[in-house]
Amino acid sequence: MAALMKAEILCRMAGKKLTNIRRRVLEAVWDSHAPIGAYDILAKLNDGGGRTAPIMVYRALEFLMDNGLVHRIASLNAFVGCAHPGDDHAAGFLICRECGSTAEMDSETLNEALDTAVAARGFVVDSQVVELRGLCPHCNEGHTHAR
Amino acid sequence: MAALMKAEILCRMAGKKLTNIRRRVLEAVWDSHAPIGAYDILAKLNDGGGRTAPIMVYRALEFLMDNGLVHRIASLNAFVGCAHPGDDHAAGFLICRECGSTAEMDSETLNEALDTAVAARGFVVDSQVVELRGLCPHCNEGHTHAR
């Protein structure tokens, strides 16, 4: 799997260890087509008789997030693989309410607009949560919903 | 309290009932200078011997959110009073990591940018979570942090 390979390389370059459990959690995240919850990851790991504890999953997720390999979707209490690992980027997400698919949006336009809106108020941003829920192009076929 | 008065009026106009528990939850939300968690609201209600149950608070919060009186901050699992009740608006939030104060950002610029970034991908947005964490102007005095 390409994402796994890339993760291996990035960790090696950064002097970080992509240990077994971390790799297995990352695999579980990528195996899911949609954002996946920590306890669903846990279930995958323990499928077939493992005895991994919740905190082990959370610790792995923390590592993966710190190293830009996974993002947390706060509005879903769930996690997705990062589409652009390596870049240190502020991302936004487009979450389809029908199919659950989640696209990472790394838009200049978006971040410039955020900066502008925010700078006007003298606020200094450290981190952002931008999660837009709606219909992806595929699920929107034949519909006529507007915002 | 002004927010309470406004809520009364808006509910009356909409034919909705701002019952006792709903009003008390709304009060608790406004009494807090920062976003407040459901169980902290609960504690306030029960301070002095009440026996309100968690679900009663969640039910009240659901009503208040449905009627545009309260917003949920997903990244904090907490709730804030809506700064512009009555408008049906898509808001964003600026959350100070030092003092916890939270400003509601109802920016045209922001929403236009979101629309632009999103329309380019053929995505149709229903609802949004925009929560920016950082330093408010007051807490930023004397600092030189950048994004």
Place this chain on the structure above:
DNA sequence: CGGATTAGTGTTATGTTATAACATATTTTC
């Protein structure tokens, strides 16, 4: 009016998400 319907509240129990505290094992550093 007064019965039927709807909306709201109260109560108990449980589900879901996340972390604390501490012991053990492994790796790195010097």
Place this chain on the structure above:
DNA sequence: GAAAATATGTTATAACATAACACTAATCCG
């Protein structure tokens, strides 16, 4: 190879949220 740092394993519990069902109050409409 001892000390320090990093990672894992184990048990328990904290924090956030909802299900299910009984009961009460408000409203609708003959």
